[in-house]
Amino acid sequence: MASLGADAGAAGADGPEGLIDDDLAFTRPWGFALGEVSASVLLVQGERDRVIPPAHARMLKAALPHATLDLRADDGHVSVLRHLGAALSR
Known part of the structure; x- marks a missing residue:
């Protein structure tokens, strides 16, 4: 979790532009239909x-x-990350 916090801190160090860019991307079409994902x-x-x-x-x-x-x-949002290793190993 410490490395995640360090990454998040570094990502926002120069301002909120990255977060704003992410939020705007959520409002636009992805360019494919989810039903097409194989x-x-x-x-x-x-x-x-x-x-x-x-x-x-x-x-x-x-x-x-x-x-x-x-x-x-x-x-929650971050604590779920502790389960990723086990989920991916299935």
Whole structure:
């Protein structure tokens, strides 16, 4: 978690432009339909996430033909990262 914090701090050191760019990207079309994604997709989501609602992960799961959703009841936006290693090793 320390390296994540250091990366986040460095990313914002020169101003908010990167965050603004990310937010604007969320409002634009992605250039493809989710139903066209043929790769397997693993979604790991914390049920207590206050940044990205768990409903968003459920929507992605429903729209992606080869998606697996791993919902973590006791995790939030960052604490869910501790489960990624185990999820990816499956």
